[in-house]
Amino acid sequence: MQSQTKNIVTAILLFTMVVVPFKSDAATSATTYQPQTKQEMIAYLQGRIAQLVYMIQQAERTGLSLNPSQSALGFVSVETHKAIDIEENEAVLRGEAVIYGNTSATVWFEYGKDSKFLDQKTGKVSVRNAYDRAVRKKVTGLDDDRRYYFRIAAEGKDGLVQYGEVYTFYTDDSD
Numbered sequence: 001m002q003s004q005t006k007n008i009v010t011a012i013l014l015f016t017m018v019v020v021p022f023k024s025d026a027a028t029s030a031t032t033y034q035p036q037t038k039q040e041m042i043a044y045l046q047g048r049i050a051q052l053v054y055m056i057q058q059a060e061r062t063g064l065s066l067n068p069s070q071s072a073l074g075f076v077s078v079e080t081h082k083a084i085d086i087e088e089n090e091a092v093l094r095g096e097a098v099i100y101g102n103t104s105a106t107v108w109f110e111y112g113k114d115s116k117f118l119d120q121k122t123g124k125v126s127v128r129n130a131y132d133r134a135v136r137k138k139v140t141g142l143d144d145d146r147r148y149y150f151r152i153a154a155e156g157k158d159g160l161v162q163y164g165e166v167y168t169f170y171t172d173d174s175d
Contacts, residue, residue: 076099076154078097078098078107078153078163079152080095080151080165080167081096086169086171088171089140089141090139091138091171093111093136093138093150095109095152096135097127098133099129104129104156105127105157106126106155107125107154108123108137108152108153109139109153110163112148113146118150127154142171145171146171147168148168148169148171149166149168151165151166151167
């Protein structure tokens with residue numbers, strides 16, 4: 001009897017979590033929840049599944065495709081790569097801009113002598129499809145024996161700007 005009651009309660013909870021739509025405006029926390037028992041783990045996973053179901057429903061209601069290559073909006077993902085051909089006053093900055101869906105992007109690099117203040121920008125290039133993903137820009141007029149910081153940036157058709165990680169290089173006239 002007790003096992004049957006547990007199954008009924010679990011079924012009611014599952015039904016409530018999956019079928020009844022909900023919205024959570026709570027902020028995320030830096031600490032992650034760590035279930036202590038199997039029952040807590042099951043409840044936690046059921047909650048995560050319910051959240052994913054809700055997100056899928058919201059995406060479908062707004063016309064977003066879950067397949068990025070078929071998305072009407074599309075998006076851009078960027079990744080900074082190491083600088084190459086570094087000389088005493090120039091370097092080639094590298095990165096990658098990957099296009100997903102029906103979009104394009106304008107891509108550039110931001111660089112400077114302070115990692116928190118990248119005050120210089122390269123010229124912009126247009127990335128229109130998944131095959132134009134590698135981006136390189138040569139920067140000149142750099143100071144000798146100086147550390148520089150840089151990152152790739154891309155702006156999609158939607159106006160959203162994506163930034164890559166900040167990398168560093170050191171100009172030097174010796175090999």
